[in-house]
Amino acid sequence: xxxxxxxxxxxxxxxxxxxxxxxxxxxxxxxxxxxxxxxxxxxxxxxxxxxxxxxxxxxxxxxxxxxxxxxxxxxxxxxxxxxxxxxxxxxxxxxxxxxxxxxxxxxxxxxxxxxxxxxxxxxxxxxxxxxxxxxxxxxxxxxxxxxxxxxxxxxxxxxxxxxxxxxxxxxxxxxxxxxxxxxxxxxxxxxxxxxxxxxxxxxxxxxxxxxxxxxxxxxxxxxxxxxxxxxxxxxxxxxxxxxxxxxxxxxxxxxxxxxxxxxxxxxxxxxxxxxxxxxxxxxxxxxxxxxxxxxxxxxxxxxxxxxxxxxxxxxxxxxxxxxxxxxxxxxxxxxxxxxxxxxxxxxxxxxxxxxx
Ligand SMILES: [Zn+2]
Numbered sequence: 001x002x003x004x005x006x007x008x009x010x011x012x013x014x015x016x017x018x019x020x021x022x023x024x025x026x027x028x029x030x031x032x033x034x035x036x037x038x039x040x041x042x043x044x045x046x047x048x049x050x051x052x053x054x055x056x057x058x059x060x061x062x063x064x065x066x067x068x069x070x071x072x073x074x075x076x077x078x079x080x081x082x083x084x085x086x087x088x089x090x091x092x093x094x095x096x097x098x099x100x101x102x103x104x105x106x107x108x109x110x111x112x113x114x115x116x117x118x119x120x121x122x123x124x125x126x127x128x129x130x131x132x133x134x135x136x137x138x139x140x141x142x143x144x145x146x147x148x149x150x151x152x153x154x155x156x157x158x159x160x161x162x163x164x165x166x167x168x169x170x171x172x173x174x175x176x177x178x179x180x181x182x183x184x185x186x187x188x189x190x191x192x193x194x195x196x197x198x199x200x201x202x203x204x205x206x207x208x209x210x211x212x213x214x215x216x217x218x219x220x221x222x223x224x225x226x227x228x229x230x231x232x233x234x235x236x237x238x239x240x241x242x243x244x245x246x247x248x249x250x251x252x253x254x255x256x257x258x259x260x261x262x263x264x265x266x267x268x269x270x271x272x273x274x275x276x277x278x279x280x281x282x283x284x285x286x287x288x289x290x291x292x293x294x295x296x297x298x299x300x301x302x303x304x305x306x307x308x309x310x311x312x313x314x315x316x317x318x319x320x321x322x323x324x325x326x327x328x329x330x331x332x333x334x335x336x337x338x339x340x341x342x343x344x345x346x347x348x349x350x351x352x353x354x355x356x
Contacts, residue, residue, distance in 0.1 A: 007206060010246040011036040015067040018247045019196060019239070021171060025067040027054040029089055033303070034207075037089045038243050040198055041068060045170045047079040051189060051198045052243055053094025053105070056153045060093055075101040082167065082174070083157070084200025084243060085186040086111040086118075086214070092153035099155075106167075109160035110178060110185025117215035118154050125215060126305060133308050134279025134332045138301070161187055174198070179232065181225025182209045184218050188232065197238040197251050202228060205245040205254055208261055210306050211313045222313035223320060226262060229255050262314075269314040270323055278334045280312040287311065 015023040021043040026036040040051040048068065054060045065075050081094035081103060094105045123143070130139035161167075163178035167189070174189040179202040189198040201209045212221030237252040248254065265287075272286040284307045285296045296307055315335050318324040324335045 008035065010038075013063055013067065015041065015070045018241065019194060022196070022241075023067075023071055024241070024247060025064060027060040027063055027093075028057065029055050030057065034089075034244060036244070038241075038245075039064065040241055041071065041073070042169065042171070043071065043073075044079065046077070048073045048077050049080045049082065049169055050078055050094070051082050051241075052084055052090045052200065053081045053092070053097065055089040056092040056096040061097065064093075064097075076103075078103040080167075081105045082161075082189055082198075083107040084188065084198070084202075085183045086114050087183065087201070090200065090243065095153040095155050098158075104158040106159040106161050107157045108176070108178060108185035108187035109162055110180060110187075111183065112160060112185070113216045114184065114214050115154060115156070119151055121215055125217070126309075129217075129312075130281075130305065130308065131331060132280075132328075132333050133312050134281035135305075135308050136332070138281075138305060138308070141301075142305075163187070177232070179228035180218070181211060181221055181228045183212070183214045184216065184221070184224070186228075190235065190238070192236070192238075195236070195238045196241055197232070197235075198241045199232075199251065200243050203232065203240055203251055203254050203258065204242045205240060205248045207244065208258060211310055213306060213309065220313070220316045220320060222262070222310075222317050226259070226317070229259055233259075266314055266318060269311065270318055273315075273318075273324060273335050273337065278336060279332055280308050280315055280335075283315065283335075284308045284311040 011026050013026060015025050018024045023041045025039045025041055027039055029035060029037055037054055039054055042049045075097055083091050083094050083105060086107060091107065098105050127139050127143045130142060161176045163176060165176050167174040167176060172191050172193060174191055177188050177190055179186050179188050182201045186200060186202055188200055188202050211225050218224055233252060233255045237250055240248045240251045240254055268287055269283055272283045275286060277283040277286045288294060289296065289299055289307050296304055299307060319326050322338055325338050326333050326335050
């Protein structure tokens with residue numbers, strides 16, 4: 001059985017050896033949805049290289065220092081922070097530790113625009129996105145919310161990683177592979193010689209990664225994500241070293257499950273439109289969420305927003321595949337069946353029935 005205790009076993013603090021010279025170090029996260037993020041420490045001669053940096057928190061820094069000490073290193077021994085993407089739980093502590101202890105930070109070049117937006121954006125783009133998605137009340141609430149901008153740990157990396165480059169370490173060579181979807185600039189680090197994939201949040205063993213939760217977002221983040229899954233599925237199989245959850249033996253097996261999940265989700269999204277839901281907000285309300293099958297209003301606000309965006313991403317893919325069409329009515333995007341007589345249906349404009 002997949003018990004609740006088992007699901008959390010991977011969060012246990014420590015430096016857990018997952019391969020010769022590679023240790024998984026879970027660090028705490030604030031909030032109560034996701035409890036920990038894995039940092040991978042790769043021993044590399046007298047230095048150590050970290051995959052991801054964690055969320056900049058005093059307790060996370062202390063735990064990282066203690067865990068590294070257990071395998072013979074100090075924070076000042078970190079030569080490189082190879083960060084999979086720009087989310088706070090991966091990037092900010094790398095920047096904080098670089099400031100205090102040295103080391104170099106690298107992240108995918110596809111994150112450039114997002115880092116710039118973090119520093120400059122005045123009105124959160126979710127205000128407009130939620131409105132388009134039909135979540136007008138949430139949009140209004142967000143517009144009235146004034147958070148403080150904290151730019152302390154959003155400095156530039158030392159290096160922007162391009163797709164396909166090799167990062168040569170003393171003990172191995174890591175290949176950078178761009179995997180847009182979770183974020184536009186997400187990268188994974190592939191170690192083909194040791195059959196290991198440092199997957200960041202691209203492939204997670206227990207949960208389905210969120211799609212396009214970022215300030216700058218491409219037009220169809222789910223399409224990008226599905227393409228990135230297929231891209232990694234086409235490589236030889238490898239052990240999965242994820243940023244959240246335990247290490248598992250097969251990247252391929254988990255990708256197959258994720259592809260199946262999204263196939264079912266696309267079907268359910270399509271069925272919800274068939275059932276009369278026409279905006280992303282209404283469709284999200286017709287679907288169930290999390291593995292506990294919860295309804296949209298039962299989620300906290302942050303997760304409601306994620307759910308609505310995720311629904312929008314699925315609706316977009318259905319439009320791209322020609323199953324649905326969309327039209328904007330009073331600033332809100334309405335979806336309907338491609339063949340159900342909606343005014344935007346091209347078959348009606350030039351159809352065999354003689355119209356126009
Ligand atoms: Zn993430």
